[in-house]
Amino acid sequence: MSLVAASDLARAAYCPRQLYYARQSDDRGPPDEVEARRDLAFRYPELRGANDAALESRPIAVEPAEYRGNLDALAADDLWDRLVDPTERDALLTGKDCRGVAHKLLAGDDGADDPTPPTPVFVSGGVPPPEGVWEPQSVRAVALAKALAWERGREVPRGLVEYPAVGVVRPVRLTTRKKARYRELLWTVETLDGPPPRLDDDTKCEPCEYREACGVRTRSLKSLLGL
């Protein structure tokens, strides 16, 4: 059985049917806006000192003052030095079942009194929910942490999801529940051989790029059609 891509797990977490269409169209690269936002994750020291006009010229998703405040809060965190100077960028991680790219790989330190495990980071091009991370990104972070653990032969208890458009970073711990969801989605992806059922979830279907091919009727379309 070939290795599953972490990006496919994330798609399947959002909607298995969307993954089916993405595979059919073979158009799965991130859009330019996402790449532009990801680039912010490698410029924090510069952005932290930037004025309003300079920040407004960047693809940030909050007001400049809030953005600088978020980066100041991040700079006070133990993670800061490793986030601004990761050991590796775009590290391809290959695990037992799954492979994927960690946009940043943060070094561990086994020699310290309080050992720090290495940590993979998924850099999102979007904005975070009020708390935690969106489920597809959580699944992706779990997949990357498991792949890194497999490569290094050691425990990696968490991954990180970074939202450079707002300047915040959120942890994803590998709890029993999250690992069970990961395994469930592995099975979903490995056995996908036809279009799965449509969702009944306007919040997911409205922004879906495969809505027309899928034929789902969202609430806005139904009201347009008077249904």
Ligand code: SF4
């Ligand atoms: S429109 Fe909805 S059901 Fe159809 S593929 Fe997209 S998210 Fe899935």
